[in-house]
Amino acid sequence: MKRLMLGAASLALITACAHHKDVAAPELADAKPAGPAMTAEGKYLTPEGLELSAPDEWGAWGINLGFRNTDVKPGDDFNAYVNGAWISAFEIPADRTRYGSFDLLGEKSEQRVRKIIEELSAASPDAATLEGKIAAYYNAYTNTDAIEAAGIAPAEPILTQIKSAATREDLAVLFATNGVPSPFGGFVDIDSKQTDQYIFYVNQGGLGMGDRDYYLVDSEKNIELRGAYVTMLTMLLTEAGFDDPAAAAASVLELETSIAKAHWDRAIGRNRNLTYNKLSKAEMIALGGAFPTAKVLEESGLGAQEFFVVRQVTPTAEEIAENGLSAEDAAKVAGGGVEGIFRIMAEAPMDSWKAWLAAGYLRSNADVLPKRIDDAVFAFYGTALTGTTEQRPRWRRGVTAVEGSLGEGVGKVYAERYFPAENKAAMDDLVANLRKAMASNLDELTWMGDTTKAEARDKLAKFTPKIGYPEKFETYDSLVVGDSAFANAAAAGEWAYNDMISKLGQPIDKTEWGMLPQTVNAYYSPNRNEIVFPAAILQPPFFNLSADPAINYGAIGGVIGHEIGHGFDDQGSKSDGDGVLRNWWTPEDEANFRELTDALVGQYNKFCPLDDGQTCINGRLALGENIGDLGGLSMAHKAYRLSLDTNGDGVVSADEEAPVLDGLTGDQRFFMAWGQVWRAKYREEALRRQLQQGPHSPPEFRVNGIVRNFDEWYEAFDVQPGDALYLPPEERIRIW
């Protein structure tokens, strides 16, 4: 259980996503700068020396107006109106699956981190210091000659152990071995019902292609992907020295297909009540049936744990009733999940499991093995599955590897260099204003009664914001780094696992962060009731201290609101202000809420961007994120209007109204800022994968699907019946 098969980065249960001052209209003549400098490779060169795939320019007051397509009516396609010129002209780099505002900031972070690492390296630090470890890790990783020369030898000891496994006990030891895949993922987080304790969570895993649909839905695309997958497995099993690699590869696909049948449907799996199953150690072992589960726990350092939370356990009749699960949905998960996977662990042929382990072990370490293995893995995951044609350059992968293993070591330097104190102060103000706006929205809600409102207010008051970077950084004292990239990856994996389980039994560390400062993202943790904004997202186009306030409210304001909104989405709202998973809703308010959220599911189910309208967003799977966006933009807009009401009389009078800039009103700029944040372009394969796996709607629909629910957007852009995005007022949804 030592390494998550999938999504190793999501190690906790988190949902991962300015000032007002009167501004004089800028002089238009000055607003047209000379074009940015370009490199020979066609990258945009920044004054800092970064090379970016798109210009890092945000206009005189925060929006790059040159990227609009003004031939499109805002009411027909608002995303195209704001971003259309950029979308038609931009070409996605060959080593990327998509590109947009998030990726632009990601490129900046990556290059800044590279610079930090290279400077550390150049100073030849002692290998025992943190700086020395970072330098050694990166240098070993980027030394592909040494990796090539080592060949497959570093993997041999474990491969031999896998091939000589004779019993289920031997399998149990392997599943618990660091760096070797396991059909379960496991992680430590706060116990959702006892938030003063940590607990070990067990999650379904085991699918090399990452999602059950690839195995179970017989579309032309999926059948093609399975073929490419077996080709990769055959190559890996040849390398691993299997006698009949093609037959072994076929047995892996067969094994994973049976695991896929046991996997819970993603939309049902979002239900936090159904996925909270606290089992005693004895119950956990009983769930394992004939498989020697006690052995796995022992070998994983979990033998002393009294309790576990197992995320996918067949719901009881009572749970089915309480959660309003349809008979069809209940049948989908019956006997499946972790229980179903245990059964397969006990019953599937040993040879299939051995092939599965060997292929999985080589695949998950492919980046530190010879190029032929790395290439075969890329041909499937990079090209077949996500549409990229070129592997990322080694330095970029080296940065990712260092971030994954020693990320807070680099993060400390990143935060010192790239996060000025004034950003923190401005963010504190913004968060405070968003909170006020949410409080005011709560007062105005007509669908929620007073009892539930009191609980919601209490929850809002207890939100903890974290901004920029953690108070203390990890020092990685006991991690030993040397000159073998393979050994370093194994050591870092072992260190991270031990660090994680060392939290069990300890008091809750409230200062802990689930993301690095240099990560372009944000999150909400329901167990901690906190919203977290790393330094790297606090840059334009999200956060821009020199921009007009409407921009900051529409961009980072919407993102702050989105994260607060997760506390009040269909799942986040199941926890109270202290993070405890308990129902604080009256049945009537819960029913009203469900009716509103069902309507939002219906709206999003109708967005079908692929296969001539046959492949659509799964509105149920994307519901939490869409509630976050809808509530977030609503809070942000309220906060923006409150900021304009400088005398505080509750009305924005004519002299308080925001200035018109370049012919655009404050409200127009506000909605355009939201659109600019989601500027993005996807490869078809990547879009398909996102539609299938969620939970986020593709960016275009995070713009169009949200703004059409705002009366203020209709007024700002004079959107009329007959426009493609038009919704009659009674169909517009306002939840928070």
Ligand SMILES: [Zn+2]
């Ligand atoms: Zn989110």
